[in-house]
Amino acid sequence: MAMIKKGTGIAFLVPGLAFLLIMGIFPLIWSLTLAFSKWKAATGVGKTFVGLDNFINIITDDPRFWNSLRFTVLYVMVVVLLELVLGLMLAYILTEKMRFRNFFRILFLLPMAAPAIGVAFIWRMLLNPEAGIVSKIMAAFSINIPGLLTNASTAPYMLMIIDVWEWTPFMFMGLLAAMQAFPPELYDAAAVDGASGWKTFWYITLPLLQPIIITLSLLRVIDSFKLFEIVFGVTSGGPGSSTESLSFYTYTVGFSYFNLGYACALSWVFLVIILAISNVVLNRFRKEA
Amino acid sequence: MKKALFVTLVLLLLFTLSSFVFAAGKTWESQKGEYAGKSITVLVTDPHTMVVQAWKPSWEELTGGKVDIVVVPYASLYDKMMTDFITDTGAYDLICWPSSWSGDIMGGGWVLSLKPFMDDYGYPNWDDVVPAQKNNLMWAGVVYALPYDGDCHLIYYRKDALENKEYQAKFKAKYGYDYNLPPKTWEEVIDVAEFFNNWDWNNDGKNEYGIDFIAQRKTQAQWTLLDIVMQYAAQPGVAPYFNPDTMEPLVNNPGWVEAVTVITKLAKLAPPGILGYGYSENRQAFVSGNAAMSIDWGDIGVMEQSEKEYGSKVKGKLGYGPLPGAKKTFNFKDNKWIEGYNQVNFLDFGGWIYSISKFSKNPEMAYKFGTFMTTPEHSLLDVDGAHGYTGANPWRFSQYKEIAKWVTDGGWGEESAKGYLGAIEKIMSDAKAMSDLRIPGGAEYYDYMDLHLADALAGKATPQDVCDAVYKEWQKITDSYGRDKQLKLYRESLGLPAK
Structure with a gap:
């Protein structure tokens, strides 16, 4: 009887395990084997094993990788911090009782609901140096900054603004949900003790929010590190390579040059970096908690 | 023995005659109802889709076949096309692509040689195609694409x-x-x-x-x-x-x-x-x-x-x-x-051309639709403005001469049409006009040039630094494809003898 039960259990596990193996584990192993190969797929020539060459090239002889990594890290740091601060402010304001509170809550969520590539094209049009509304408004105030997207000094920050516009609602939504779940007795007690609004926020709200802040920040770090659609739709990595993210560079190597071995090596380096950053972020927050 | 030889000769004669009869029935001209129930998919960029859109209804009505159009932006064309090839998907039958990628596409063996089709069906007024354009359709002397657009700046x-x-x-x-x-x-x-x-x-x-x-x-x-x-x-x-x-x-x-x-x-x-x-x-x-x-x-x-x-x-x-x-x-x-x-004339981009994917399930149908679009009569309307801005520019001798059609169909002023066509004809007829880089990796070589040029234009690097950076990348690309192989193909593309 026990054997039959064990067999039934295994039979139930098999489809799930097979799915995981085929869809999850196999591509991972396949891409790892490719990372140690040279494969210019467009030539129609098969792949050859090159050991660690791809990884060595990435580290020692690929300025474009380092440039894209530098841009991506800066981008992630700026956008996640800004989104957290703005999201927190919005959530705090909209937990208070006020007129049109529900309207504003929905309004602030809208950017997140738009598809990323759509957001990219909308902003590309808004920031168009000749037809864009932004340059026209600036011109109306006699501010002449030609080509916010075509200037290597301003383009990275334009992308950051777009990201903040799109993803602040994510922080706002998570933090608002958490705040609404806080027991009101804590705030009543603080009020009885004469705590000011700032002290209540600093000593009650913020510590209570810490676990959700960790989770939301980590999700945003991982997600924004994969920055692709905005770059693809707005600047294509330009001007020059000033807005080329690590994802976009990997995509270019893989799907423009069809250098699939090197692209897989880049992807693995990318994965290791994300894991390392996630680990650092988690540890840091845990220590502070 | 003699009887057997006689029977063999008769059979051979019959076979030869039937081949002639059969071949004589084959023509590049599309026939009524010949593709009823069949379909092809055309991969094309904007604005070239205008041409496909223009000829699709009449061809579908004539042949009973169906033409599905997939439009992608220029920046994604290479990715879409190569992904389809590499994964053997065969999603596209006829593909409109720039001939400057010939090294990768034709050299990679991803598209069909058109020689069998041209031998069997012929091509509408091949002698009317300017030689510079013909050259862009070929790889190692074999035609792999149909002409459609004559390009020069x-x-x-x-x-x-x-x-x-x-x-x-x-x-x-x-x-x-x-x-x-x-x-x-x-x-x-x-x-x-x-x-x-x-x-x-x-x-x-x-x-x-x-x-x-x-x-x-x-x-x-x-x-x-x-x-x-x-x-x-x-x-x-x-x-x-x-x-x-x-x-x-x-x-x-x-x-x-x-x-x-x-x-x-x-x-x-x-x-x-x-x-x-x-x-x-x-x-x-x-x-x-x-x-x-x-x-x-x-x-x-x-x-x-x-x-x-x-x-x-x-x-x-x-x-x-x-x-x-x-x-x-x-x-x-x-x-x-x-x-x-x-002063060197340059055939920038080499023109958009049409090829049949080697994974196409209906190559003959794709060829027929391609020839239908590019006949002298039809292609003139695609380049003279009658169909608007299609991205196709003159590539047949006859298109340079039919000034009156440019005026009546395309709405040109006569003086403008003469000046415009005169300038293009002069460039396209120049036997020493330079072609694009036509070796495997062409798209990658050019992309790095584009990348570093953008650095120069953005004021992020000096011209010397930009050129040095491109040099370094081109060396790496050449090595990744194999220097000797690239050298052989480069010399071939310039018409130089092998070393």
Whole structure:
């Protein structure tokens, strides 16, 4: 009887395990084997094993990788911090009782609901140096900054603004949900003790929010590190390579040059970096908690 | 024995005769109902989809077949196409692609040779196709694509500005010489662009600029650079890409550095948003009247003709000419400058062409649809503006001659049509006109050129640094494809004997 039960259990596990193996584990192993190969797929020539060459090239002889990594890290740091601060402010304001509170809550969520590539094209049009509304408004105030997207000094920050516009609602939504779940007795007690609004926020709200802040920040770090659609739709990595993210560079190597071995090596380096950053972020927050 | 021999001969005769009869029935002309219930998928970019859209209904009605169209942006075309090839998907039967990728597409063996189809079905008036265009359809002497678009860059200039006597006198007073119409050298282009930059020379209440050109990353900006490179680093019949003995890139020699210097100077004499000008923005801006000159394929000429469709404010006001030359050119063989006028015509991009995927399930049907679109009668309507701005430019001898059709069908002025077609015919008929780099990895070599050019235009790197960076990347790309193999194919593409 026990054997039959064990067999039934295994039979139930098999489809799930097979799915995981085929869809999850196999591509991972396949891409790892490719990372140690040279494969210019467009030539129609098969792949050859090159050991660690791809990884060595990435580290020692690929300025474009380092440039894209530098841009991506800066981008992630700026956008996640800004989104957290703005999201927190919005959530705090909209937990208070006020007129049109529900309207504003929905309004602030809208950017997140738009598809990323759509957001990219909308902003590309808004920031168009000749037809864009932004340059026209600036011109109306006699501010002449030609080509916010075509200037290597301003383009990275334009992308950051777009990201903040799109993803602040994510922080706002998570933090608002958490705040609404806080027991009101804590705030009543603080009020009885004469705590000011700032002290209540600093000593009650913020510590209570810490676990959700960790989770939301980590999700945003991982997600924004994969920055692709905005770059693809707005600047294509330009001007020059000033807005080329690590994802976009990997995509270019893989799907423009069809250098699939090197692209897989880049992807693995990318994965290791994300894991390392996630680990650092988690540890840091845990220590502070 | 004799009887057996006789029977064999009779059978052979019958077989030969039947082959002739069968072949005689085959024609490139599409037949009524011949593809009922079948379909093909065409992969095409915008605006080339206009041509497919134009001929799809009548061909579907005639043959009973169905044409599905997949439109992708230019920046994604290579990815879509190669992914389909590499994964053996066969999602596309007929593909419209730029011939400058021949090394990868034809050289990679991803598309079918058209020889069997041309032998069986023929092709509508093959002799009418200009030789320069035929060359772009071939790889190692075999035709792999159907012609559809004849490509070369022209210089466009505003006649109301550059032919204005008062402005000419002022220019001479300032620069000490009379400029040519069209400007003959890039040095002259810089002076003329500087003279006409940032003031209201047509009295419309807005300032105009010196020159428009394609400068945005991933939108074909590298061809503007190559227009200049051809004059400073190539000579008629001598290509500027690699040393054909060693496959060492020539991209950081003084000729190339000078070309990058020139294009960065031109960027300062262009509208403020020039780094955001892809081919669409360049064309739209120039026909809206914002600059004195522009560099582009034949498309501006077509867009010039319609205010209603393209907002053209320059109809009848444009002059057309071949690429400007240079006062000196760098000879890589002797490693020194040659003083004196040098002008090289360049077949930028090589034209969009149609190929049949080797994974196509209906190659014959794809061939028939391709020939239907590119007959002399149909293709004329695609290039003369009758179908609007299609992205296709003249590529048949007959298209250069039928001026009256350009006037009646495309809405051109006679003088404009003559000037435009005369300039294009001169370039396309030049036996020494330079072709694009046609070796495997062509798209990758060019993408790195584009990437680093953008750094120069954005002021992030000096021309020398840019050229050195491209040199380094081209070396790496060559090694990754195999130097000897690349050298062999490069020499082949230049018509040089194997080493």
